[in-house]
Amino acid sequence: MTLLRALAEGALDDPDAIRVGDTAMSGPELLGAAAVVADQIRERSDDNPVAVLAEPTAQTVVGMVGGLLAGVPVVPVPPDTGPGERGHVIADSGATLWIGDRPHDVALPSRKIDLNRRSGDVAREAPNDGPALVLYTSGTTGAPKGVLLSRRAMAAGLDGLADAWDWTAQDTLAHGLPLFHVHGLVLGVFGALRIGSPLVHVGRPKPSAYAAAVRDHGATLLFGVPTIWSRIAADPEAAAALRPARLLVSGSAPLPVSVFEQLRELTGQAPVERYGMSETMITLSVRADGERRPGWVGVPVAGVETRLASTDEEDEGELLPHDGETIGELQLRGPGLFDGYLGRPEATAATWTPDRWFRTGDAAVIDEGGYHRIVGRRSVDLIKTGGYRVGAGEIETALLEHEGIREAAVVGEPDNDLGQRIVAHVVLAGDPVDPEEVIAFVADRLSAHKRPREVRVVDALPRNAMGKVQKARLS
Structure with a gap:
């Protein structure tokens, strides 16, 4: 091999x-x-x-x-x-x-x-x-x-x-x-x-370095995480220099819709988004000749199959419809999966369903055409509030449309009445914002039950080396 x-x-x-x-x-x-x-x-x-x-x-x-x-x-x-x-x-x-x-x-x-x-x-x-x-x-x-x-x-x-x-x-x-x-x-x-x-x-992934790779070395295929693409979108000169490239690929964390649209305008093409894990390689991607929708990570790559399963106690494992709305755990199978966790047979066994589908632990929706949207980690991004199942990513996208907010992370916290209440942690773009106005802003764009019940302003969101927000560190 x-x-x-x-x-x-x-x-x-x-x-x-x-x-x-x-x-x-x-x-x-x-x-x-x-x-x-x-x-x-x-x-x-x-x-x-x-x-x-x-x-x-x-x-x-x-x-x-x-x-x-x-x-x-x-x-x-x-x-x-x-x-x-x-x-x-x-x-x-x-x-x-x-x-x-x-x-x-x-x-x-x-x-x-x-x-x-x-x-x-x-x-x-x-x-x-x-x-x-x-x-x-x-x-x-x-x-x-x-x-x-x-x-x-x-x-x-x-x-x-x-x-x-x-x-x-x-x-x-x-x-x-x-x-x-x-x-x-x-x-x-x-x-x-x-x-x-x-x-x-x-x-160092500076916008000028990406521009130089295209200008001086003829780069046609560019990889980046959302943090990199956000910085490039904020540098119109560097972004314009990427126009000769064939494909801009974003992954490892969700790409904000605003950055997606800025890149489309500045570079002349929308970025391609994809999804994967260390355990699975990249399993989903928008194809080079496929439709590029902000927030959607495309279809299974060759050899990969996917499905959605319920995680509710009363019907756990029940397969869910691919209707573009229903949220379930993304499960998959294919040739690119890992051989297990080193020295941890119990942890390895827990990642597989009885019929040998890999449990990603991610919440997702799949539409009728097979396009996937990742809601987030089931453990922290799928919030059950007032009897509703809400994806944190949808609320984060709405928050980022607010001109006063530069970054956002949404979590569910225990609540005696709601089960979980929705809490938004935001990094401001400049001047202070009124938390109640932000809550109303989200409620105007989404269903009322999806609005944050609390908005907390922070200086920065905790992230790992790949730019993913570490929500377990938010409190």
Whole structure:
């Protein structure tokens, strides 16, 4: 099973084919440097995972590819992880070697990466198809869990996206995403090395850097999270520079409707939204030739099936209609799913229904045409108030239409009368706002039972590295 097919076949032979920050290399140069890392990994007496410091550098890309060549699981470690979480990841994964610059608190033996060294061996991916990556989740419900992804699953997910986005070797991919998640690492690096499209990692994801990727390197396919796209939309000159690009892809968190519309106006095209998880790869996407609706994440990619199921105690598991209105838990199956959580069989078993559909834990609606809209996490974004089921995302969208509000996050809090009351946390765009006026503003746009009962002004919303709001930290 070859994941990095184009790289293995000698594609990407231009000296500037793979650019990460200020460092550029060809595919054969990357393969040769990664083979040195693979040799160092094979020198050990065990086949345990290796931890790679996942900074946005060429060394990180070489280290990740080296792990795939060696055939051992690779554990990407975020560079901003504190000692406590880093220690948990190392201990939980069973990693016995550290690749890259080693933090002072890490006791593992380490190997540095020299971009100028080459191995004399012919570099090929190891033939086994055991877990290739161990990606650690954000840990919103406890200590982070290790998600086991095989090369076969990653390849299936990437091939589905290549079909959906018409992604070919004629594209040049550019982004500034972290290299320790599915979005930035699997799609943003392994995708390019599988499909054969040149890669430009811009380093810090500034609007000017995205504009330069299009202007100076001919980028046609751009990946970003909503925070990045929001900053680009606020920089009309940088946004206008993206007009020659073929596809703007947004994911990892909901894209505000206002940003969607600004991008459409400034770049000449609406962005493509998609949905996925560490456990599933990307399972839903708007197709390159499909309708682009703000707030909707499209249809299943090739090989993926979806359904909605009730989570109410009295009819749990009952399948729900695809009518564009009914909210249920999104469940799916397909070839890109994970192999389980490392060392946690009970947690793994809990993610599957008795008939072997994966329970995403996300609340969604599906319309008659198969388009999906993600309401949010079932645990925090599906609010049951006064007998109604309300999606937090719909209220957040209405709040962001208020000219005085720049960011919004809605949660349900316990209420003796309503069961849960709707509470909005907002970051202001400038001058103070009247909370009662904001409540009335939402009530005018949505049903009265969907209005916030309380509006709390905050300086900032807590977010993780991918820009997702961490609602468990709101109180």
